[in-house]
């Protein structure tokens with residue numbers, strides 16, 4: 001008979017038996033001990049099976065309960081009927097999704113649902129005040145976004161999926177830094193020189209693709225801002241840019257696997273690129289730190305002033321190249337276990353997202369300028385007018401209202417970032433119109449639909465018209481599209497704040513909105529001011545080259561149109 005405390009008895013019996021066996025003193029009780037041991041093992045195994053069974057049943061029941069809750073709560077949200085049990089999962093492109101959402105909103109109102117699978121509910125909101133409310137209440141981004149950054153760069157406290165106090169602090173500090181950079185009046189003349197050097201090199205063959213130019217302009221502007229002149233003279237800058245673009249193309253694909261596909265060769269190739277990006281980022285950061293130390297040994301003037309290095313006068317790379325890497329390395333912004341990896345994660349994340357998003361905006365502006373040469377001429381005269389009023393090399397873009405309005409309008413009709421996405425994993429989300437969105441649903445705001453909506457932008461919503469961001473000063477002009485005045489003191493237009501229109505959402509909204517908005521607008525406008533002052537951008541005369549295609553007023557990025565840069569005679 002086994003006692004309640006049979007386990008220790010059995011173990012003791014087993015030890016005793018093995019001792020006896022060893023000493024050659026085997027006896028009849030060995031059968032009994034073996035039986036005891038077998039009983040013990042069977043009971044333990046059964047107990048383990050029971051525990052596993054109960055646990056998995058509980059998990060399954062919980063999942064089933066959540067699924068029923070999702071189905072039950074989603075019943076009240078209107079939406080197109082599902083074509084099958086799997087819903088609309090066969091949607092291949094984002095454009096198809098946008099088309100279905102557009103149709104749904106037209107039929108069912110501002111909040112609609114779409115089943116992307118039996119357990120994948122997507123809820124789209126198309127109403128400015130409801131979107132603001134949704135973006136404010138739902139703080140988490142989709143897990144896929146965080147996973148893509150995590151897989152590529154190994155941890156960034158800015159682009160994580162779940163929002164917490166640490167993310168908030170990081171964002172606030174970055175906003176402060178970027179606003180300082182945006183206010184700084186440093187015209188990126190050196191950046192333009194560096195960009196043009198590369199463009200001229202490629203243009204020796206003729207023209208150059210707008211996609212390549214925009215990508216190069218964006219990464220050079222961003223790199224020079226963060227790493228200063230060190231980036232401009234960095235021999236690996238082009239390689240870095242190419243690698244980041246390669247990583248970007250595959251990032252979402254690899255992140256979409258539920259289980260990281262370690263068995264796939266392609267995944268390891270992708271990881272090798274990511275490792276190279278990491279090494280290169282560490283390389284540029286270290287070079288910056290070395291330069292920073294060099295500058296620290298010299299009397300440190302205020303940012304942007306000039307200082308003496310030996311007998312030569314050098315420009316302190318303003319905030320660029322000094323503050324940003326140090327900001328990311330700063331310990332006071334969060335306690336890092338690994339002081340090297342995580343900060344580099346943030347630098348890579350910002351270079352990755354900022355570079356690609358900016359490239360898309362720049363490409364869109366370039367295409368507008370070449371397809372509307374009159375607009376380019378007007379911006380050029382505006383720049384020349386402002387130039388008359390300043391003697392310094394650096395031109396303030398605040399007075400270049402038509403240029404800034406062109407940047408806003410290009411951002412409004414940006415092809416990228418057509419959906420803002422959020423997720424509320426734990427709590428249901430109640431909107432003020434009475435609709436409750438169940439926890440676990442994917443929440444989206446169809447930005448492209450919002451930004452081309454007649455009710456917010458007027459009847460010409462789908463047309464490219466930078467003047468919608470300008471209001472007449474009244475005295476000097478009757479028509480909004482009058483030529484800019486040749487008298488530099490006369491300013492025909494005032495620039496409106498694009499955020500006055502709640503449907504202006506290229507940079508998102510709420511707690512997870514883009515922290516780079518001001519910096520991007522100022523930086524890109526400054527870059528174009530410097531570029532257009534020196535060059536005219538045209539389409540090549542040859543008919544064979546691909547022309548930019550504009551569908552529903554949104555620039556189609558493919559095929560990338562070819563451009564030529566013609567030096568102006570000054």
Ligand code: HEM
Pocket residue numbers: 135141158159160171178350353354355357358359361417420421506507508509510511512513514515516517519520
């Ligand atoms: C044309 C250029 C850019 C565009 C169109 C853009 C757009 C966006 C959008 C749509 C979001 C998501 C907002 C939301 O979900 O509500 C975002 C997030 C973000 N952007 Fe940008 N962005 C640009 C450039 C930049 C730059 C240059 C930086 C930094 C230097 C930057 C930093 C960020 C950060 C840190 C976030 C993540 C915020 C978070 O998840 O909490 N962006 N951006």
